[in-house]
Amino acid sequence: MNVTHIELRHLRLLQAVTEAGGLTAAAERLHLTQSAVSHQLKALEDALGLPLIERATRPLGLTAAGRRLLTLAHAALPQVDAALRDLAKLKDGDAGELRIAVECHTCYDWLMPAMDSYRDVWPGVELDLLGGFQADPVGLLLDGRADLVITSETVPRAGVAYAPLFGFEMLALLPPDHPLAAKKWLLPADFAGHTLITYPVPEDRLDLIRRVLAPAGIKPARREAQLTVAILQLVASRRGLAALPAWAVAPYLERGYIAARRIGKHGLWAELHVAVREADTARAYVADFIETVKRDSFARLPGIRPAIIAP
Amino acid sequence: MNVTHIELRHLRLLQAVTEAGGLTAAAERLHLTQSAVSHQLKALEDALGLPLIERATRPLGLTAAGRRLLTLAHAALPQVDAALRDLAKLKDGDAGELRIAVECHTCYDWLMPAMDSYRDVWPGVELDLLGGFQADPVGLLLDGRADLVITSETVPRAGVAYAPLFGFEMLALLPPDHPLAAKKWLLPADFAGHTLITYPVPEDRLDLIRRVLAPAGIKPARREAQLTVAILQLVASRRGLAALPAWAVAPYLERGYIAARRIGKHGLWAELHVAVREADTARAYVADFIETVKRDSFARLPGIRPAIIAP
DNA sequence: TGTTTATATGAATGTTACTCATATCGAGCT
DNA sequence: AGCTCGATATGAGTAACATTCATATAAACA
Numbered sequence: 001m002n003v004t005h006i007e008l009r010h011l012r013l014l015q016a017v018t019e020a021g022g023l024t025a026a027a028e029r030l031h032l033t034q035s036a037v038s039h040q041l042k043a044l045e046d047a048l049g050l051p052l053i054e055r056a057t058r059p060l061g062l063t064a065a066g067r068r069l070l071t072l073a074h075a076a077l078p079q080v081d082a083a084l085r086d087l088a089k090l091k092d093g094d095a096g097e098l099r100i101a102v103e104c105h106t107c108y109d110w111l112m113p114a115m116d117s118y119r120d121v122w123p124g125v126e127l128d129l130l131g132g133f134q135a136d137p138v139g140l141l142l143d144g145r146a147d148l149v150i151t152s153e154t155v156p157r158a159g160v161a162y163a164p165l166f167g168f169e170m171l172a173l174l175p176p177d178h179p180l181a182a183k184k185w186l187l188p189a190d191f192a193g194h195t196l197i198t199y200p201v202p203e204d205r206l207d208l209i210r211r212v213l214a215p216a217g218i219k220p221a222r223r224e225a226q227l228t229v230a231i232l233q234l235v236a237s238r239r240g241l242a243a244l245p246a247w248a249v250a251p252y253l254e255r256g257y258i259a260a261r262r263i264g265k266h267g268l269w270a271e272l273h274v275a276v277r278e279a280d281t282a283r284a285y286v287a288d289f290i291e292t293v294k295r296d297s298f299a300r301l302p303g304i305r306p307a308i309i310a311p
Numbered sequence: 312m313n314v315t316h317i318e319l320r321h322l323r324l325l326q327a328v329t330e331a332g333g334l335t336a337a338a339e340r341l342h343l344t345q346s347a348v349s350h351q352l353k354a355l356e357d358a359l360g361l362p363l364i365e366r367a368t369r370p371l372g373l374t375a376a377g378r379r380l381l382t383l384a385h386a387a388l389p390q391v392d393a394a395l396r397d398l399a400k401l402k403d404g405d406a407g408e409l410r411i412a413v414e415c416h417t418c419y420d421w422l423m424p425a426m427d428s429y430r431d432v433w434p435g436v437e438l439d440l441l442g443g444f445q446a447d448p449v450g451l452l453l454d455g456r457a458d459l460v461i462t463s464e465t466v467p468r469a470g471v472a473y474a475p476l477f478g479f480e481m482l483a484l485l486p487p488d489h490p491l492a493a494k495k496w497l498l499p500a501d502f503a504g505h506t507l508i509t510y511p512v513p514e515d516r517l518d519l520i521r522r523v524l525a526p527a528g529i530k531p532a533r534r535e536a537q538l539t540v541a542i543l544q545l546v547a548s549r550r551g552l553a554a555l556p557a558w559a560v561a562p563y564l565e566r567g568y569i570a571a572r573r574i575g576k577h578g579l580w581a582e583l584h585v586a587v588r589e590a591d592t593a594r595a596y597v598a599d600f601i602e603t604v605k606r607d608s609f610a611r612l613p614g615i616r617p618a619i620i621a622p
Numbered sequence: 623t624g625t626t627t628a629t630a631t632g633a634a635t636g637t638t639a640c641t642c643a644t645a646t647c648g649a650g651c652t
Numbered sequence: 653a654g655c656t657c658g659a660t661a662t663g664a665g666t667a668a669c670a671t672t673c674a675t676a677t678a679a680a681c682a
Binding site (some may be wrong): 320341347350354367 | 638640649
């Protein structure tokens with residue numbers, strides 16, 4: 001067959017496979033099963049009469065044909081997305097207001113750049129970032145004091161809709177020469193007798209305490225710090241241990257400033273979600289903000305994975 | 312639904328609809344039913360939440376959304392086609408030889424420009440045009456003296472494959488002030504007593520005689536001319552009538568040099584097909600030549616329509 | 623050499639895109 | 653008006669295809 005029946009779906013697939021570095025990971029991102037991805041890729045290769053990926057090599061490589069098709073994907077898909085955005089603007093208008101409340105301290109790291117790329121595309125949308133700690137950020141939506149909340153909880157609430165952003169791993173931080181650094185991963189007991197350095201938030205907002213230490217009956221001393229760099233500095237100077245998202249510490253790890261270890265064998269994973277008023281889910285500039293953040297995050301943040309928990 | 316599930320199929324559809332100037336004509340080009348086109352367009356409009364075409368206006372117009380999506384189609388589809396061509400070259404190589412025999416005299420008008428655009432894309436393919444009249448052009452394929460034949464016949468022959476190009480209308484030509492010009496279309500009897508000016512080919516190769524005049528028992532005198540302009544000039548100077556493809560006379564009609572009338576109420580339609588050796592149908596540079604000619608013809612030639620006769 | 627992780631495959635299922643048959647609509651005619 | 657013709661719309665049935673589930677195979681790691 002020569003009149004090849006290629007579709008955007010195939011381009012998105014190839015892009016996801018190369019970006020995710022494998023079929024299984026691509027499947028997660030596309031919200032498909034691994035089987036579907038394998039079948040679809042094979043069907044595409046059969047239709048073209050050419051293999052697209054190098055099997056049995058890790059990390060997965062592309063064939064010349066695969067690279068050519070990926071080039072097409074990189075050229076064509078952004079055009080398609082831009083057109084869809086323009087259509088959305090035609091439909092709903094291109095102006096609006098987005099007051100954003102953020103629950104997690106480290107989120108500013110990726111939120112700022114994401115907001116920048118969003119602003120390029122929706123210049124008519126007024127972006128505001130709400131500062132300060134909020135006891136009940138989702139409540140701000142219903143108060144009308146915020147339009148969008150980035151949160152780790154998805155407690156169902158009338159009139160509020162949640163959309164998953166991504167899952168990320170919390171890593172335990174310790175000085176590079178600390179005795180515990182010899183272990184591949186830390187167990188709850190390893191934290192006993194150490195001070196825990198955290199952001200100034202209640203204990204039930206700290207995943208490490210709520211999901212790991214408290215169930216094991218361990219209650220370490222706490223010391224609070226406002227800024228990520230302050231926490232890192234306290235850890236490096238042996239004042240205690242901390243737990244931060246993997247993406248937030250990646251740059252410091254590279255420089256050997258501190259060490260990071262998994263919490264439990266499979267790691268401690270948390271998720272971020274976006275909450276908006278249900279009435280706003282249909283607004284194009286709202287939906288596209290969520291899309292932008294997600295795309296930006298997966299492109300920029302190391303070690304994140306698609307969210308698993310149903311919103 | 313905001314995560315719009317747009318596909319290349321939709322872009323090709325919109326492009327076909329605007330180029331063909333209607334759903335029915337687009338359906339023919341896409342080898343679909345009119346129903347399929349209508350359903351698909353509606354599905355797309357529903358998914359986007361925006362109408363794409365102005366219903367109930369002739370000629371059919373696009374909405375702002377339709378124009379934006381068409382812009383996308385014009386940008387993206389050529390990129391896709393180029394990528395597919397590159398993949399075809401990767402698969403089969405990019406060199407070959409294409410000796411082309413042409414049965415119809417007027418075909419050179421569109422074949423030359425089509426060959427030019429083809430050459431841009433397949434510089435490695437050696438193009439040759441076989442000159443002179445051939446009694447049995449398709450036989451040249453099996454002799455190995457030609458690789459591709461443009462013909463109006465599709466007589467099944469072992470080892471030969473046919474692909475349809477397009478259908479076109481033969482128009483009767485007459486001087487603008489001729490009495491017959493008063494009629495909207497001509498009947499076989501109208502040709503009686505007039506000289507028929509034709510290319511120098513046997514009678515059974517002339518559609519007007521074989522399919523219209525001979526069945527009606529009319530045998531007009533004939534006069535032959537080699538060149539299209541010579542035929543036109545003879546008609547204009549009242550030496551007789553002629554019949555030529557609509558596209559070949561369109562430029563002269565505009566200038567009022569001659570007049571043209573339908574032959575029969577629904578017109579006399581003929582078709583052109585491409586014949587190649589069956590073994591060559593799988594060659595990418597052969598298949599793409601046929602595609603190029605078809606695309607080029609539909610873009611350039613007025614009054615042609617997809618072929619109907621099964622090859 | 624088992625153990626884990628990633629990919630492939632066959633059969634069953636669900637979801638679409640498509641066709642067929644028919645209805646509706648609008649423009650041009652008498 | 654009413655009629656006819658060409659074009660588009662629509663509903664129901666079908667065919668084609670994408671996806672899942674369950675399982676096999678293969679590669680990587682200790």
